[in-house]
Amino acid sequence: SRRLEYFDVSHNNINDSFPFWLGDLPELKVLGLSNNEFHGDIRCSGNMKCTFPKLHIIDLSHNEFSGSFPSEMIQSWKAMKTSNTSQLQYDPQIVQINNHGPLSVTRVITYSFMMSNKGMLMVYQNLQEFYNMIAIDISSNKISGEIPQVIGDINGLILLNLSNNDLIGSIPSSLGKLSNLEALDLSFNHLSGKIPQQLAQLTFLEFLNVSFNNLSGPIPQNKQFGTFEDNSFEGNQGLCGQQLLNKCIDHAETSLYEEDHESESLFELYWTVILIGYVGGLVGGVALGSAFYPDVIGLLKRFF
Structure with missing residues (x-):
């Protein structure tokens, strides 16, 4: 079990707390717990460190997790901060099948993983080919409190989905440091304040959804934000911008x-x-x- 690098028990009826003991597995790269009945805080227990040293995909969506955002645990996920994506490659899983004959058959095992990406449910038939995928999905739970600024330190992130929770406060400006981010979903929370201008620096951002919050002020305007349609921002009465019927007043004029x-x-x-x-x-x-x-x-x- 110390060599385990892929653990997926999604779409079951597991009723349990967060399996923090998995954090001590030195090779674990993928953790899928989605669509179960996991509950309680997402944190370590007792003196356990649960560092998840090589974890770079975690999907906890559609459960009953509660409590504040697991910022302390996330800070220890070193593999998500690496700039050398070759370190994220999976070990080849080769099985040799011998039928007690003169010939043996060698088979390479591939991982199949399903998760939401850019608003669509994606099935990765050969996950090993997507070894540079770094993703956090904690959507559709009961996580409360604010999104911490330390989220901006996970500079390898490509996908971040925190939608359908009870998050409050403002969108942290540190998200602007996630230069590799391609998908950001913060919809259906209770976030307030302005959309940080720093998000306009995310040149790889293809999908953005901040709909149905309590955001206000102007939507940042640049080429990247110009590609997002009104449904990315709807449900925020205080927002204004070119994408919405509510246009911003030119303060200079x-x-x-x-x-x-x-x-x-x-x-x-x-x-x-x-x-x-x-x-x-x-x-x-x-x-x-x-x-x-x-x-x-x-x-x-x-x-x-």
């Missing part, structure tokens, strides 16, 4: 309009004051003239 409007108001106020002064002076002058008119006439008659 708004500011210029407000300045012009303010200048016009000051101009109008200035001339109103002048007009009031002029009219006031005129009325005052007429009133004073009427009061002293007899005296002025008498004084003029003395001189002339």
Whole structure:
């Protein structure tokens, strides 16, 4: 069992807690527990380290896992941080079949793995050919709390699916460091704030879904984000952008309009004051003239 590199028990009725003891297997590369009834926290127990030293595909989707995001455990997944993908290659699994005859048959065992990728259910018939696939899928559970910034340290990630959970807080800007990321699904959570501008740096990102959260502000605009349609952002009332019916207001134009409007108001106020002064002076002058008119006439008659 110490040589085990592929463990997949997906689509069963297993009712148990997270099998943390698998983390001590030095060669384990793939862990598939999806579509079961696993429950509780995703973390180690007791003094176990459960480092999963060579793990680079983990699918825990469609279970009953709860608690906060397993940030401490994820930080120990060193294989997901490697820049040398040749280290992720599987050992060839060769079985020799002998029928008690003069000839023996050699057979190479291949792994078949099914998981969601870019919004579709994909079946990898020969997983060994996709040895550079680095993926985390914890979707459709009851994970709560915030997505930690340390997620950005797993720089080899190609697929990250955290959809259908109870995650809160903002989308961490550190996701912008995942330069190899091709698919990011954060839909159906309770995330708030703006979509980080750093995500526009992900030039390999082919699939993005942040729909049905509480996000607000403008959608980052570049060539990559321009390829995503409205269904990637729907269900966020505060979001605005070219992909949505809710267009963003140009703040520069708004500011210029407000300045012009303010200048016009000051101009109008200035001339109103002048007009009031002029009219006031005129009325005052007429009133004073009427009061002293007899005296002025008498004084003029003395001189002339």
